[in-house]
Amino acid sequence: MEDKGISKKEVFDDLKEFKKQDMNYRSGRILGSMCTCPHPVGVEAYTMFLESNLGDPGLFKGTKAMEDDVITMLGELLGKRDVCGHIITGGTEANIMAMRAARNSARILKGIRDPEIIVPKSAHFSFKKAADMLCLKLREADLDENYCMDMDSVKELLTDKTVAVVGVAGTTELGKVDPIEELSKICYKKNIYLHVDAAFAGFSIPFLNEMGYNFPKFDFNLPGVCSITIDPHKMGLAPIPTGGILFREKRYLKAMSVETPYLTEDRQSTIVGTRTGASTAATWALMKYMGREGYRKVAGKCMELTGTLAQGIRESGFKLVTEPQLNIVAFQSGNMSPDEIADLLKEKGWAVSIASYPRAIRIIVMPHLKEEHIKTFLMDLKDINHG
Numbered sequence: 001m002e003d004k005g006i007s008k009k010e011v012f013d014d015l016k017e018f019k020k021q022d023m024n025y026r027s028g029r030i031l032g033s034m035c036t037c038p039h040p041v042g043v044e045a046y047t048m049f050l051e052s053n054l055g056d057p058g059l060f061k062g063t064k065a066m067e068d069d070v071i072t073m074l075g076e077l078l079g080k081r082d083v084c085g086h087i088i089t090g091g092t093e094a095n096i097m098a099m100r101a102a103r104n105s106a107r108i109l110k111g112i113r114d115p116e117i118i119v120p121k122s123a124h125f126s127f128k129k130a131a132d133m134l135c136l137k138l139r140e141a142d143l144d145e146n147y148c149m150d151m152d153s154v155k156e157l158l159t160d161k162t163v164a165v166v167g168v169a170g171t172t173e174l175g176k177v178d179p180i181e182e183l184s185k186i187c188y189k190k191n192i193y194l195h196v197d198a199a200f201a202g203f204s205i206p207f208l209n210e211m212g213y214n215f216p217k218f219d220f221n222l223p224g225v226c227s228i229t230i231d232p233h234k235m236g237l238a239p240i241p242t243g244g245i246l247f248r249e250k251r252y253l254k255a256m257s258v259e260t261p262y263l264t265e266d267r268q269s270t271i272v273g274t275r276t277g278a279s280t281a282a283t284w285a286l287m288k289y290m291g292r293e294g295y296r297k298v299a300g301k302c303m304e305l306t307g308t309l310a311q312g313i314r315e316s317g318f319k320l321v322t323e324p325q326l327n328i329v330a331f332q333s334g335n336m337s338p339d340e341i342a343d344l345l346k347e348k349g350w351a352v353s354i355a356s357y358p359r360a361i362r363i364i365v366m367p368h369l370k371e372e373h374i375k376t377f378l379m380d381l382k383d384i385n386h387g
């Protein structure tokens with residue numbers, strides 16, 4: 001840092017240069033991200049609450065009231081109005097909090113000192129971070145022929161040290177929904193903590209079901225489900241960073257709370273101390289503004305475009321890895337590796353991602369994608385296959 005500052009104009013001229021190097025969602029060229037253009041209403045609300053710190057909620061009583069409201073609205077969406085939880089940075093933090101709650105509860109109630117967790121092979125890598133940070137043994141269950149968690153494999157991995165089982169509603173790579181009803185039955189009977197990672201699909205499955213889709217049960221209506229991750233900064237259209245973690249019972253938050261001597265609250269359960277209230281304000285504003293109808297339109301449109309994309313991919317001579325269950329399409333080619341396809345698409349200005357299991361091109365049809373983007377993409381894809 002220099003001793004003397006530069007002018008504001010110079011600063012912003014430099015910022016513009018940095019910004020030019022970034023891609024943006026509005027271009028429709030980002031095809032491999034679970035984030036999207038934040039909705040302007042969320043952005044305005046976010047900006048209004050920039051100085052609010054939910055780590056010190058006694059100073060920001062209005063923001064705290066909004067967080068309580070948002071948690072109730074999210075709970076209602078996921079089958080239980082009277083849940084507790086927090087608005088945090090994203091799915092990673094939510095999953096780490098859930099694993100911490102499960103580990104601590106099992107230590108308190110069952111005296112388990114060498115804890116293990118069971119996640120599907122398709123689980124997000126945040127569980128690897130959680131296992132490392134919380135000293136949990138990570139046991140990965142196999143997937144069935146539809147890339148969902150295989151129940152026989154889960155049963156084989158259960159031990160008397162299992163402190164949590166995780167099911168995913170909307171897997172990161174293929175958008176699959178695990179058999180959470182079956183997991184709930186087992187976990188409820190054995191008194192094992194069940195966490196559902198609905199970071200991606202929590203903001204779409206409930207709305208799609210209202211439109212006549214028939215997704216398997218995954219939420220608090222199932223008695224075994226103890227916590228759910230749901231990310232407003234993915235299909236909820238909120239600005240980054242906005243994640244949500246919901247717990248069925250307050251005791252899970254208590255099991256990981258620590259004393260906070262100098263703040264306006266006595267105890268804190270979140271990982272982060274100073275915590276933005278802006279994300280909460282954005283989510284509150286968006287849920288009120290959009291209503292269920294608004295989110296139904298967003299989720300429905302993404303599914304419609306997913307259908308167009310999947311059909312076009314097949315017609316271009318590529319093979320879908322699996323029928324899309326949500327707004328994610330993964331495909332392979334008989335004569336090119338996914339890396340080669342991704343490179344050729346990159347030359348044409350498209351940013352796709354590559355799924356690891358199985359290795360395939362992965363496209364997430366997020367709300368920033370419009371029909372014209374999908375059509376242009378499909379033309380380029382055809383070119384690649386015939387070029």
Ligand code: PLP
Pocket residue numbers: 034089090091092093095124126168170171172197198199200231243
């Ligand atoms: N869980 C699932 C199912 C995800 O797809 C993701 C991210 O893609 C995460 C958790 C992690 O979310 P974040 O990147 O917001 O931490």
